[in-house]
Amino acid sequence: xxxxxxxxxxxxxxxxxxxxxxxxxxxxxxxxxxxxxxxxxxxxxxxxxxxxxxxxxxxxxxxxxxxxxxxxxxxxxxxxxxxxxxxxxxxxxxxxxxxxxxxxxxxxxxxxxxxxxxxxxxxxxxx
Numbered sequence: 001x002x003x004x005x006x007x008x009x010x011x012x013x014x015x016x017x018x019x020x021x022x023x024x025x026x027x028x029x030x031x032x033x034x035x036x037x038x039x040x041x042x043x044x045x046x047x048x049x050x051x052x053x054x055x056x057x058x059x060x061x062x063x064x065x066x067x068x069x070x071x072x073x074x075x076x077x078x079x080x081x082x083x084x085x086x087x088x089x090x091x092x093x094x095x096x097x098x099x100x101x102x103x104x105x106x107x108x109x110x111x112x113x114x115x116x117x118x119x120x121x122x123x124x125x126x127x
Contacts, residue, residue: 072098075095
């Protein structure tokens with residue numbers, strides 16, 4: 001009698017193997033089980049910059065953009081609580097400066113501005 005051969009797509013086969021492993025309890029004692037994943041990648045940062053940021057982070061350095069984003073968030077949270085008008089104005093000025101710097105840096109990033117991408121491509125062709 002001929003054997004029945006089921007045709008699985010590679011994804012379906014992987015999914016089935018994962019389900020079998022779950023039924024057997026192969027994943028029950030993994031480190032971090034039951035805790036949320038630590039997804040620290042910034043989805044607003046281009047993939048090529050994420051890799052560089054991860055290397056810097058693993059080396060103990062924090063990218064300037066990350067520091068500025070933290071400061072922006074802290075300023076935004078504190079401005080409403082500032083009672084002194086002069087302090088509030090200084091915080092708003094600093095916030096505007098940080099946002100401008102961040103925007104300029106993003107505009108200059110390769111791949112963000114088509115003119116920059118063309119300039120980079122032309123420059124690479126010269127080498």
